[in-house]
Amino acid sequence: MKNIITVALFTLVVSGCASNTPPACYNKATVVKQKYDIPIFKRENGRYLAGYPFHSWEDKSAFTDTSECDRLHP
Numbered sequence: 001m002k003n004i005i006t007v008a009l010f011t012l013v014v015s016g017c018a019s020n021t022p023p024a025c026y027n028k029a030t031v032v033k034q035k036y037d038i039p040i041f042k043r044e045n046g047r048y049l050a051g052y053p054f055h056s057w058e059d060k061s062a063f064t065d066t067s068e069c070d071r072l073h074p
Contacts, residue, residue: 025072028065040069
């Protein structure tokens with residue numbers, strides 16, 4: 001019974017977090033003094049739908065370099 005519950009929860013979490021859509025571009029952000037490329041899936045009203053596997057809307061100020069996405073989506 002415990003295995004069934006574990007498999008069911010794992011399936012629910014994976015299906016809710018996974019995206020079949022590839023990222024449109026990448027922005028650079030500093031996280032704990034390290035620079036990372038953060039995948040961007042959509043841009044609306046100056047905000048970016050960013051992150052993987054969990055997506056969240058972020059302002060432009062959250063990133064150190066947005067030139068790639070700004071060039072693709074003026």
